[in-house]
Amino acid sequence: MNSIIELRKEHMRIEQILVRLEEFLDREKLDVEKIRKTFSELFAYIKVHEEKEDEIFEEVSEFSKEMEESLAEINAVHQIIKGHVKVLKEALVSDDVNYIRVALENDGRMFFAKLREHMHFEEKVFDSVLFMNNSKSEKKKTF
Numbered sequence: 001m002n003s004i005i006e007l008r009k010e011h012m013r014i015e016q017i018l019v020r021l022e023e024f025l026d027r028e029k030l031d032v033e034k035i036r037k038t039f040s041e042l043f044a045y046i047k048v049h050e051e052k053e054d055e056i057f058e059e060v061s062e063f064s065k066e067m068e069e070s071l072a073e074i075n076a077v078h079q080i081i082k083g084h085v086k087v088l089k090e091a092l093v094s095d096d097v098n099y100i101r102v103a104l105e106n107d108g109r110m111f112f113a114k115l116r117e118h119m120h121f122e123e124k125v126f127d128s129v130l131f132m133n134n135s136k137s138e139k140k141k142t143f
């Protein structure tokens with residue numbers, strides 16, 4: 001239960017970083033160093049976050065067959081997210097600011113949308129997990 005609450009808090013943190021990145025992208029002149037730093041922060045944060053999720057969802061899948069489909073979907077999106085991160089990392093090392101601008105306007109904004117959609121989906125799964133957990137006897141509560 002604590003771990004699910006922690007994951008929710010981490011989603012809020014991820015959202016804050018996304019908003020910060022959008023603000024950077026909305027500026028006429030890109031502060032590439034700040035953008036690189038913030039993306040690295042986001043990538044590192046997401047990596048640890050997803051590792052925690054993988055662990056928790058694996059435990060969930062052991063006690064709930066009904067969730068199998070949703071968990072498979074989450075797993076698939078984690079792989080897609082890894083692909084986005086790779087593409088963005090490659091773009092961010094460029095020393096051509098215009099190239100970075102175009103990459104971020106396209107791949108970057110697409111990544112933000114994917115991440116938000118994914119977090120939204122996961123939150124619905126969190127609700128189901130918490131609901132299932134509450135239906136169990138006190139002794140058996142896991143998440």
Ligand SMILES: [Fe+2]
Nearest residue numbers: 050053118122
């Ligand atoms: Fe996730």
Ligand SMILES: [Fe+2]
Nearest residue numbers: 049053119122
């Ligand atoms: Fe998540």
